[in-house]
Amino acid sequence: MINLIKNETMGKADDGWLKTHYHFSFANYYNPDNMNFGVLRVLNDDTILPENGFDTHPHKNMEIITYVVEGELTHKDSHGNYGKIGRGGMQYMSAGSGIFHSEHNLGERPLRLLQLWILPEVDGLKPNYGELSLPWENRLNRWLKVVASVRDHEAPIQIYQDAVIFVAFLEKGKRLHFALSENRQAYLVQIEGNSRVNGKECRQRDALEVIGENIDAAANTDSHYLLIEMKKNGDEK
16 A cells, blocks of 8 residues: 655645644644554654744653754754754654753754654653764665664664664666565655656655555656655554
8 A cells, every 4th residue: 555645735834934844743733634654653844944943842752853954953952962963964862751952943044854753662761862964975876774773773873663764865767666574664755856656746745655565766856755664553544
């Protein structure tokens, strides 16, 4: 089964300084039939204007991954972590028993990012923070594994859940395959560009739910993807 989710049908918010596309119910967008996909609870596509951002706020019992698409993100938290992440970089925060942080665009151009919340295997873990910056070419025409479970030591970022995140940048005219294992499911985001995935036309900000099929992507233009592969545990929609 492969289900194409068009950007036009997603929840949206426009606060002037912040424009958001909600893949799942969040904040003022609520749809009881669109709460999650397996352990993926939140996926927000945010665009933040310069000199704006999210002031200090709390998180608890959630694995939070932020992927920067354009611009630069500045992070600061209550455990003394401070960092700046640019295009293609990732920020990871295991909120665990509780943490406060802020995220701002202190640059001169808009900041676009994807923020993912993944349900942890257990609550009350010790909070943790990390950053990742890898050469852009590492994801060129290939799936680059960036996040995985703490039991998978191949990934540079490790989370407390059986979920794996890949990124890829596929050049125009190229193809890319992903084999989905039995009892696994995947959520694919067309971050930039447009392509055909399993015969379906995908444009910027579209997404695909994939269960029981392999993934074949053919780039109509240069295409940027994020893929979350996870256990198929009956929690999916």
